[in-house]
Amino acid sequence: MSAVRRPLSADLARIALFAALIIVLGTVMVPLPGGVPITGQTLGVMLAGLILGARRAPLAILIVLALAAVGLPVLAGGRGGLGAFVGPTAGYLLGWVVGAIVIGVIAHSGRFTWWRAGIATLVGGIAVVYLFGIPVQSWVTGVPLDLTAVSTLAFLPGDLIKVGAATALAVALRRAYPRAFPQRVVHVASAAS
Template identity: 75%
Template structure:
């Protein structure tokens, strides 16, 4: 098999694996006091950006969205169907695409380190996703932007836990199987520093 065909097959495999990971993590729901559950779906989004990079990771998100559009229950809480694309969470899903691109770009700006990984997951996986999600949610539900942003703060502790988890998983994966990453530069010894 020619190298380019092998590379394409490997890339398609990675896209499919991360789409599946995002879907499976959507089924992970941790209830919290106060009624705001943490779902694992955005952890999968962060990991896709960290591992697949800015060009490939959006395809994993696109697959998840396409499966949701045809009615499969692939989103957190077992949601799917065209209705999710006009509901209050559609901005967050759009933010996933922008978020994985930002995560991937931030990861490609220098050496692979734990702090660069954490910053990329935080900026792309939380701030960018919120930047899309909160305004769209405010518009759809007809609540002022400031109140919507304030209510979204309830999700921040869970998102910070997911940033930490994504960082730890990405570091461990980079050490164990660096070829999984779109960027295959060697891991410096300071990656744990």
């Protein structure tokens, strides 16, 4: 016997909701030299990983990226179109997908706690995103990798604030509405087996 699973329509609604949240957070933008702005979208990616988990969070991000690819202005600053996938931010966009998976895996690998959520968001939301973003930004802009990495330090304080905000919001939501998070399916062996 297994626990009752959430209906597919509920999952689809949650995925669409987080795609919309990521898009809306893209309107919060602080431009910086070098072509990569500080945006609220990474906060949305972090929240998606923490709340939707490793299986559903990347789907929300892929919806946003698909909408951008067809030209809708859903990325920070109202950007959209295939140019976003060959510009300096292309690696960060890919990093969102992988980062959300990493966040979900770490955050939900055991009991959901504030420290596990914080570590997950720090690793997936910053380290993984930077791991993909910095080399691509360096390659596209022609700036050496080490200089690009150093220039990225300008983003670190804002990203650390987003880690704290995402962690606090996810922990509060987990306490208030645990059904919003991935439900563990419990398999119980029947006595007749």
